[in-house]
Amino acid sequence: xxxxxxxxxxxxxxxxxxxxxxxxxxxxxxxxxxxxxxxxxxxxxxxxxxxxxxxxxxxxxxxxxxxxxxxxxxxxxxxxxxxxxxxxxxxxxxxxxxxxxxxxxxxxxxxxxxxxxxxxxxxxxxxxxxxxxxxxxxxxxxxxxxxxxxxxxxxxxxxxxxxxxxxxxxxxxxxxxxxxxxxxxxxxxxxxxxxxxxxxxxxxxxxxxxxxxxxxxxxxxxxxxxxxxxxxxxxxxxxxxxxxxxxxxxxxxxxxxxxxxxxxxxxxxxxxxxxxxxxxxxxxxxxxxxxxxxxxxxxxxxxxxxxxxxxxxxxxxxxxxxxxxxxxxxxxxxxxxxxxxxxxxxxxxxxxxxxxxxxxxxxxxxxxxxxxxxxxxxxxxxxxxxxxxxxxxxxxxxxxxxxxxxxxxxxxxxxxxxxxxxxxxxxxxxxxxxxxxxxxxxxxxxxxxxxxxxxxxxxxxxxxxx
Numbered sequence: 501x502x503x504x505x506x507x508x509x510x511x512x513x514x515x516x517x518x519x520x521x522x523x524x525x526x527x528x529x530x531x532x533x534x535x536x537x538x539x540x541x542x543x544x545x546x547x548x549x550x551x552x553x554x555x556x557x558x559x560x561x562x563x564x565x566x567x568x569x570x571x572x573x574x575x576x577x578x579x580x581x582x583x584x585x586x587x588x589x590x591x592x593x594x595x596x597x598x599x600x601x602x603x604x605x606x607x608x609x610x611x612x613x614x615x616x617x618x619x620x621x622x623x624x625x626x627x628x629x630x631x632x633x634x635x636x637x638x639x640x641x642x643x644x645x646x647x648x649x650x651x652x653x654x655x656x657x658x659x660x661x662x663x664x665x666x667x668x669x670x671x672x673x674x675x676x677x678x679x680x681x682x683x684x685x686x687x688x689x690x691x692x693x694x695x696x697x698x699x700x701x702x703x704x705x706x707x708x709x710x711x712x713x714x715x716x717x718x719x720x721x722x723x724x725x726x727x728x729x730x731x732x733x734x735x736x737x738x739x740x741x742x743x744x745x746x747x748x749x750x751x752x753x754x755x756x757x758x759x760x761x762x763x764x765x766x767x768x769x770x771x772x773x774x775x776x777x778x779x780x781x782x783x784x785x786x787x788x789x790x791x792x793x794x795x796x797x798x799x800x801x802x803x804x805x806x807x808x809x810x811x812x813x814x815x816x817x818x819x820x821x822x823x824x825x826x827x828x829x830x831x832x833x834x835x836x837x838x839x840x841x842x843x844x845x846x847x848x849x850x851x852x853x854x855x856x857x858x859x860x861x862x863x864x865x866x867x868x869x870x871x872x873x874x875x876x877x878x879x880x881x882x883x884x885x886x887x888x889x890x891x892x893x894x895x896x897x898x899x900x901x902x903x904x905x906x907x908x909x910x911x912x913x914x915x916x917x918x919x920x921x922x923x924x925x926x927x928x929x930x931x932x933x934x935x936x937x938x939x940x941x942x943x944x945x946x947x948x949x950x951x952x953x954x955x956x957x958x959x960x961x962x963x964x965x966x
Contacts, residue, residue: 534716535834536787537620537857540771541590541720542764543583543632543661543727546797546805547827548812549764557808558761559747562772563831566791570833571842571878577908578795579850581818581825581898583658584634586794586850587722591615591635591647593854593869596897597957601635603899604658607962608642609635614866616854617648617718623863626650626712630704631722632661638673645672653704654722655697662729664697664741665690688731696743698725698763702770706777713781716861721774726763728801739801742766756802788834788860788878790853796825815934821896821906821915822934838878846877847908849894859884893949895956903965907949907956912942914949919965923949 547553550560552567579589580596580603588594588601592615596602600613609615617627628651629644636642637656644652653671655661667690668677680694705721726740733739740759747765748758771791778784797810798818805817816822830848832838851871858865859873876888894908905916911929916922923946925939939946 533786534624534861535837536717536719536783537625537790537861538719538721538774538787539590539790539792539853539857540774541587541631541722542767542791542793543722543724544795544798544818545726545764545793545829546808546810546812546817547814547824547829549726549793549797549808549810550829552831553829554812555808559765560768562768562775563791566771566775566789566833567831569835569840570789570831570838571844573830573832573848574843574845575847576792576828576830577826577847577849577894577896578793578828580896581795581821582900583632583794587632587634589850590794590853591617593851593866593871595849595851595870595895597895598870600960600962602897602960602963604634605962606637606657608637608640609647611641611646613647615648616857617644617720619648619854619858619863619866620718620861621648621650623858623861624716625861625863626708626715626717628652628705628708628712628717629720629722630654630701630708631720632658632724633722634658634661638670643673649720651708654701655724659688661724662727662731662739663688663690664724664729665693665695666697669697669700686731686735688729689735693741693743696741698723698767698770699743702773705774709774709777709781709783713783718857718861723767723770725767726760726798726803728798728803730800733801737802740803753807754802757804757807760801760803761808785834785836788832788837791829791831792850793828795828796820813933819898819900821898821904823913823928823932826896826906832874832878834878837883839880844877846874846888847891847894848872848874848877849891893952893956895952897957897963899963899966905953905956907952909945909949909952912945912949914939914946916953925949 551564579586584604585602588599621627627649629649631654665681667681668675678695682692684691728739740756742759742763745758745762748761796818797805811824814824816824855865855871855873859875872889875884881887896906898904907914913926915924924937926934
């Protein structure tokens with residue numbers, strides 16, 4: 501073939517990509533949109549506090565529908581049995597033996613800590629946090645805007661977050677004073693109550709979605725419901741703050757019980773409002789929504805979790821390393837991707853969220869973290885392109901009143917209540933309520949867990965074993 505004939509045949513092939521570039525955007529094949537990721541976190545909501553997990557007294561129709569439309573996990577664990585370390589696990593992908601924050605103390609995240617927000621932001625996501633943070637005080641390296649969040653509105657400090665009618669909240673790194681809310685002589689107790697913080701969080705979350713509807717976004721919506729205002733409890737005995745106790749006004753319950761139930765139902769209403777907004781904006785099919793709680797139910801504010809069976813059939817509550825303190829609801833919904841009505845008994849934990857979110861978003865997943873992506877469980881192994889990995893061990897440590905530890909290995913659960921103390925061992929398959937300690941009957945299992953515990957944690961100057 502001569503040169504002229506060769507060029508004649510080659511020229512059309514060279515012009516094809518140029519012509520495609522000149523076509524209007526609507527005529528080109530659209531690239532698949534990365535999914536929006538929303539993680540809604542309740543505060544001290546028990547495993548049994550939702551209708552879809554067996555709750556009989558508290559109404560949660562929207563969260564029950566979210567479960568019916570997506571997947572409900574039966575064996576999901578929080579990062580810890582209290583607030584800050586649980587949230588650190590969620591954000592960084594490390595369990596409490598490796599994470600920086602291992603207790604409720606003002607230890608801020610560092611500049612070199614890698615959060616899910618940083619990773620998604622680097623992948624082109626708009627990132628927003630609305631609600632409670634707890635991983636960095638004002639002016640420190642741990643504030644949300646220095647940890648990957650483009651926008652933040654809410655509480656930095658856990659104790660400040662006790663008050664549902666605060667006189668100010670943070671917007672990015674600035675204080676925003678709330679008209680009509682006034683603190684009295686007792687810290688954390690408002691004497692004028694006009695603006696309810698969870699209502700403000702819902703409005704801010706909706707505004708964030710509206711603003712970023714044209715591009716992928718990550719929204720971490722961390723409600724403070726149904727945590728008690730411990731300071732108000734000391735003042736008048738009822739720390740369950742809510743504008744009204746509907747729809748439980750006529751119930752013959754104590755006032756804290758009416759208020760506690762109303763708080764949960766009000767949050768459920770707000771979740772329904774958010775889901776409706778996604779539908780109105782035609783973002784339903786482009787958005788995966790997660791819902792969970794940071795630890796088990798509390799016994800504070802005049803509220804008794806036994807009244808509502810808040811831990812379900814599990815033993816323990818907040819601040820326990822038994823199942824009721826750390827096993828939590830987890831719901832996930834993504835229309836067209838997650839099959840409706842799914843129930844998964846896959847054993848997972850908060851440190852799995854980071855690798856799950858990065859895989860779904862096509863972002864980089866750091867090496868060496870403790871988490872494993874849940875994408876194969878959520879989407880199916882074929883759609884995810886790989887099988888679901890399983891944890892050999894899950895680990896927790898808790899430092900209030902001395903170091904306590906817990907391990908889950910398969911269906912075995914071990915709890916150690918003091919350093920060098922004996923291990924309690926429970927068979928969760930046959931004894932989910934952890935009523936029968938079988939350590940003396942299973943020496944080989946105890947030996948294996950003891951060997952793991954020697955490697956389970958890294959030393960921490962802030963959280964020494966004591």
